[in-house]
Amino acid sequence: MASQALHFLIPTYSAPNRSLSRVSSPSKPLLFAQSPRRVRPISAISSDIESSPSSPSVLISGNGKGGIFGGDGAAAVADASGIEVDAVTEAEMKENGFRSTRRTKLVCTIGPATCGFEQLEALAVGGMNVARINMCHGTRDWHRRVIEQVRRLNEEKGYAVAIMMDTEGSEIHMGDVGGAASAARAEDGEIWTFSVRAFDSPLPERTINVNYEGFAEDVKVGDDLLVDGGMVRFEVIEKIGPDVKCRCTDPGLLLPRANLTFWRDGSLVRERNAMLPTISSKSVDATDPSAGDNYPPDLVVPQKWRSGGDPYPLDPTVREEWRSNGESDPAHLQPMAVHPQFIIKWNCGLKVKSMPMAFVVIIGHSIGILKAAAESVLPHLTNVTLHHPLPIDWLDIDFGISEGVDFIAISFVKSAEVITHLKSYIAARSRDSDIAVIAKIESVDSLKNLEEIIRASDGAMVARGDLGAQIPLEQVPSAQQKIVQLCRQLDRPVIVASQLLESMIEYPTPTRAEVADVSEAVRQRADALMLSGESAMGQYPEKALTVLRSVSLRIEKWWREEKRQEAMVLPEISSSFADSISEEICNSAAKMADNLEVDAIFVYTKAGQMASLLSRCRPDCPIFAFTTTTSVRRRLNLQWGLIPFRLNFSDDMESNLNRTFSLLKARGMIQSGDLVIAVSDMLQSIQVMNVP
């Protein structure tokens, strides 16, 4: 094979000494013989809105379970140790040529309109890279069925759709409006009651349940109450115990579980969001058998955190005590903060010092662990096991961990702390899982702490729905651009979400303004676009996905051809020397790829880090990312420009390349003469070569 290679040969992956010079191996020449530059045909590919997606074909070959391949036997065992690429990508590559594959990834929220196996398959065929389930809606059993079906789809039909679980977070929202699916209409001047009382269904007329127990205390007469950021508006006219009477001032549809915000003198009242921990707000149904360990069925759980006062951090001496009692990883016991009044409310009679401990254990852990803590550390706490306010978000998170979802998106993130805490919680609970944590930027607080939040997270979502209810609408576009840019600079994938094609919930074509909005997100080179209601409960989920796909393809191609992408300054982000090498290699490889107009970059990466660093550069050509584990492959599905493959590979790049070339050629995905750049995180090198 004719190739040119630039190697950075470092004896071990973590070079101990920065002064170590970057030497080329004496055994290998720095440059191989020059290969003739091939003339590449310009691919003129139709990416029109009308064009239908390629039909799915199942093309998984081999068992994918072969041992690590290495040495000279490449050709002989190539077919036996298969390569996994999803059927849709493969079809798209064959049809369009790989230079024109879609770089922008697509996330679909799964709801009643799309939860069937065939509907899910239609979305996969239509280009869904990630299926999102929103724990605000539906039951865990419902979500579990969706996850199972996506898994089955992946296994049986050869897709690699990743699963993202989105938590409810500390938002205030309405309950169901007389049955989960129905909506109610509020007319101008009507008086409605918003109440935290539990009602039998059907609800009394013109009554809305609110999920936040402190609601009636926190609102004031004269406040504006906005449903879904202003789709319906009320004015608070009277408070009677738990009931808040409101007059409708902007009529409209009240959809189940719609978000509620209240405004006083033109400003958002943020009491609840300011005070509540991000992950904790749901009430517990103590009779739900899936809700953690064995609840006493008659348990009435006080659920809400409210009233003012400083939060109460975990007492370090208690923490030490816990540590000395042999708990392996006390780090994940350090949660957000504890509200003192809350503890006193349900823990009365216990020593003050013990309370935070009890609480901390509870929010991070199951009853089993609480019992262990109570028995071994603080015997007087035994009773606490019966008064356990395990918040449902944590149960949802436990659910996500046990189901092995690929991403957990955290709603209403306020600071980096909650993300760090969740990550250590996940690490402690599932040592070998690599669930990525996505921070949803949808509150004023998250904008204030944007950089630290993004640094702490594995990715971010511009959650424009709630963001637009918290900041003036005209500030949302600049916030979006800023978040997208910062994420790219910090090498974190970013999803632009909400209302991209809102009108397609009801209509089969988008508005021109919606297409312009999608185009702008693609032009900003966000990693992914997301459908919410359009795919969850709309009339035209597949059509909406087709619009996202087609607009992405067209805008990407247009900007590539016009060469109008402005270069972005990418700050150095590595914190170790080894990481700096990877970063430099990726930056250089991407630049070379653009200058030499190569057809593709191949990256061999175990944890996906080099693939991510390449994606961050947003090169002109697609990036074929080869990784050894299925979960890394699914996770890479969210990132811009990456075409993830699963493949067992060795440390011998020469044989990896030969094998990959022959496997991909055999499947018609590349051709002799294609020019590629190859990089790998085992061997710090950049190679440029034509496919033999």
Ligand SMILES: Nc1ncnc2c1ncn2[C@@H]1O[C@H](COP(=O)(O)OP(=O)(O)O)[C@@H](O)[C@H]1O
């Ligand atoms: N699992 C589900 N079950 C029922 N309805 C759902 C589900 N997921 C989403 N939906 C519907 O789709 C709409 C849009 O989804 P999404 O944007 O995720 O939620 P929200 O609008 O509550 O923020 C929801 O308001 C809800 O009506």
Ligand SMILES: C=C(OP(=O)(O)O)C(=O)O
């Ligand atoms: C994506 C969002 O979050 P959710 O749909 O969960 O409210 C949003 O607010 O835009």
Ligand SMILES: [K+]
């Ligand atoms: K949510």
Ligand SMILES: [Mg+2]
């Ligand atoms: Mg939201």
